[in-house]
Amino acid sequence: MSTIAILGLIISVAVLIVGAYRGLGALPLTLLASLVVILTNGINVWDGFATHYMNGYTGAYMSYFLLFASSSLYAELMNTSGCATSIGYQFIDWFGRKRVLLVSTLIISVLTYGGVSLFVVVYAVAPIMFLLFKEAGIPRHLTMACLITGSATYTMTSLPGTPSLANVIPTQYLGTTLTSAPVMGIICSIAMFAMCMLYMNFSEKAAKKNGEQWTYPESMSAGSDVFEIKDRSTLPAVWKAFVPMITLVLIIIIGSRFVGNGLIKSSTMLATMAMLVGACLTFILNLDKFKGKDMKKMISTGLEGGISGIGGLAGVVAFGTVVQNSAAYASIIEWVLHLDLNTYVRGTLSTMVVSAITGSSSGGLKIMYESLAESFISSGANLNVLHRLTSISAGALDTLPHSPGLFLMLAVLGLNHKSAYKHVFVCSVIVPLITTIFATAFCMVMF
Numbered sequence: 001m002s003t004i005a006i007l008g009l010i011i012s013v014a015v016l017i018v019g020a021y022r023g024l025g026a027l028p029l030t031l032l033a034s035l036v037v038i039l040t041n042g043i044n045v046w047d048g049f050a051t052h053y054m055n056g057y058t059g060a061y062m063s064y065f066l067l068f069a070s071s072s073l074y075a076e077l078m079n080t081s082g083c084a085t086s087i088g089y090q091f092i093d094w095f096g097r098k099r100v101l102l103v104s105t106l107i108i109s110v111l112t113y114g115g116v117s118l119f120v121v122v123y124a125v126a127p128i129m130f131l132l133f134k135e136a137g138i139p140r141h142l143t144m145a146c147l148i149t150g151s152a153t154y155t156m157t158s159l160p161g162t163p164s165l166a167n168v169i170p171t172q173y174l175g176t177t178l179t180s181a182p183v184m185g186i187i188c189s190i191a192m193f194a195m196c197m198l199y200m201n202f203s204e205k206a207a208k209k210n211g212e213q214w215t216y217p218e219s220m221s222a223g224s225d226v227f228e229i230k231d232r233s234t235l236p237a238v239w240k241a242f243v244p245m246i247t248l249v250l251i252i253i254i255g256s257r258f259v260g261n262g263l264i265k266s267s268t269m270l271a272t273m274a275m276l277v278g279a280c281l282t283f284i285l286n287l288d289k290f291k292g293k294d295m296k297k298m299i300s301t302g303l304e305g306g307i308s309g310i311g312g313l314a315g316v317v318a319f320g321t322v323v324q325n326s327a328a329y330a331s332i333i334e335w336v337l338h339l340d341l342n343t344y345v346r347g348t349l350s351t352m353v354v355s356a357i358t359g360s361s362s363g364g365l366k367i368m369y370e371s372l373a374e375s376f377i378s379s380g381a382n383l384n385v386l387h388r389l390t391s392i393s394a395g396a397l398d399t400l401p402h403s404p405g406l407f408l409m410l411a412v413l414g415l416n417h418k419s420a421y422k423h424v425f426v427c428s429v430i431v432p433l434i435t436t437i438f439a440t441a442f443c444m445v446m447f
Helices: 003-021 026-040 045-081 083-095 097-113 118-136 140-152 165-174 182-209 238-258 267-285 295-324 327-337 343-358 361-378 383-394 404-413 417-446
Strands: none
Touching (some): 003 026, 003 327, 026 295, 045 083, 045 238, 045 267, 045 295, 083 097, 083 238, 097 140, 097 182, 118 238, 118 267, 118 404, 140 182, 140 404, 165 361, 182 383, 182 417, 295 327, 295 343, 295 404, 327 343, 327 361, 343 417, 361 383, 383 417, 404 417
């Protein structure tokens, strides 16, 4: 294992972290970090950028551009029609302004547990959260705490039956089911939810004590009047606002049973179709709200909004591709996967380290199981318990500052690492890590 290569990998991640906190854009940031990896790992500079970096960058666009564009269009139509505002006010009527953090987290949790991907959820829920937080006078950076808790903690890893990749991948290698170790999964879910809510309530009180108020994203400063409604009778009927969102969720949940068979070739294709249907329904059901609007500009703005969202994600994916083609990466993976430890510790530790390097829970699990699945099966360990433990551990270190998904969430919410990553670190790193440690220790004693 080359010391220089390993040091270069560590420095490149540090460059990403420091640069992100200083507000450097994803493209120059990932180019600089990739250069560090390329130079310290003996990769040809041209091949490093022209082949590895660009394969990752263009691959992200090929995989997600249509989804991002359709999601952005749906969000634009929901905002302009007033549907997002109508839904937001309805939630306030139901639950009150004092429960905004809880309500937002539960909405996101239900959607993600129902099978709606993060890429869809962030676009669908952001405008609703903006209204809720504005009415409650809560600073916008706390929307990130709700989003990360509802989408990247218990609904992704520990709740039995969740359709997320973090729960699906272990079944492919261990022969387990999506509901493996249900009691342990439910207990861990409750623990993570409780810790995250305690943190969010503490953060809300601290923010109000410091005099922090709601502010719109800079990109919305000119059009934020869509949320400044003095007469609620001008808003769409609540059922017209809810129907498009409920329809797209149902399409994804029901359609997921047919992915890979016949017309629906992938989950991304399904989600894109769902967002387009949602956008069309929003327009058709609220034709009167679009009268007098510049539809050409609205459609252009909506579709082009996907470009800004995917740009940061593509850059970080490109950096990850460079890293995965480096000698340091191969050496670290080889070392971690051959640690001689207790089976449960080996599974969780290996998963966390690989997920941290790749910035992906599913990537970490897949790489780990490719090498260790057979040894796990022959170890005599409880495979259902191991399934749940590795799923939970996959969500512990996968959201470090260089995680691709973070750049998307922050872009849509109009935030950056400096203003909002502290919430990610607590809710999606510290809380799952604590849960993983205690769950693993318990399983070592009991199984």
